[in-house]
Amino acid sequence: MRGNRAAQLGSEAQDKYLPSLSKLHKVCAYAMTEPEYGSDASSLNTVARKVPGGWVLNGRKRWPGNSSFADVLVVLARNTSTNQVNGFIVDGGSPGLKISKIENKVSMRIVQNCDIELENVFVSDDDRLPGANSFQDLVNSLAFSRVMAAWVSIGIAVGVYDACQRYLGERKQFGVPLAAFQLNQEKLVRMLGNIQAMWLLGWRLSKLHSSSKMTIGQASLGKAWITKQARETVALGRELLGGNGIVTDFHVGKAFCDLETVYTYEGSYEVNALIVAREITGISSIRPTTSRL
Template identity: 90%
Template structure:
């Protein structure tokens, strides 16, 4: 969905799908899709010029006119090959129009579920950092005692655990709501925004607990700290998700009153 000029303002995307005999041709650019450099199948969101709706289109990797290039020099989530994508008259057959993504409402439902997944990624990162810190504080000694013996370190460890317990409960609640088809878009955004915010604080506390070792990859916490910055931003930034929640609870959009985003 994301393009070089449009991230949070995804409803203004420039990629278009023009109807031709047997299907559509896509023209435009995308930025950040994960692992698209080797993907066999891509789902590309484009504005259908016939209906002015945003639809999803199934594009086969290697299609004529499709060009992908890996984004270099990332400092976070380096295992994921995020890419820039160019589409120049890429033909998509009529059968490859995603029936699910047939308008703005379906797009938002898809984004809502992906935000729940991002929230759980954050929980996993935070739990991993907590476990690493708990071991480290018990093993490393300073002034003749384990680091776990110092009250300030104990308080940080307890704060991390409290954050994790709260994140777990909210994540579990979102999954229960989703499984019963009761989860709203605002609830998903609340989960993504708040959980990633708490996870970000949690991994920052972990980095502090490891001192200098918190910035090297050997102890994993430094890498988790960087990776958490990515999760905090993707699937909608904290600010955008917060405004979606506010829209749902007040009935007033602060971004664009008639927008689907």
């Protein structure tokens, strides 16, 4: 709720949630995406209606990670009085809150993504985020989460590189280690080059954020470009392992699948690219026209 210098969206009273969350004694999930609204999250349908002493929430959410066992959820809902998107802290055991795990995932299987239904869920006035009075307020506070996603993809890429370097030195074909073949060496070098460049951009964005100079476009650039390069890097690693690249025993196949999730969440590559383009050109092309030429 609070940043390193000032409150972000929350109130002083809501700081009570932080000690247990920071120590992982309790878990929080963030509920923004809906079944019909992913990239177009600002059009969300979940509504919050003012009642004496608080708010009543109705709607559906999809994909919040670890929400099946979350103690609290931060839910984005449209204020029926102002038509603006606001934020609400919802207790995980609230009456009217129904949570079901999304089955048959092939990527990031350790994360429990869920479908959520809110049917007349009551939230007290004390648990409305006072600083979240519009969708833009929420977007500004979440910019660094895109940098965090970029760092996740860097970590995955580094793990794949390390696994491939060991594998090429140990696995022999035609009587010599796979590391002796020129094509394999070139792929390994390309992976290392990608990682170094990704690392430097991630470091730069972290420094900009720590000095409160990072823009939304810069965060989107980092998320879009770094995850794209990480995707190429793990694909090269999967090639280097041949058939062993698709089994979980060697970890690379799992990492290959997991990165597909990181590439998509916190805004797809395309959406983040358009956010960057809007910042550098001053022209927004995110909302296309439906009229025909």
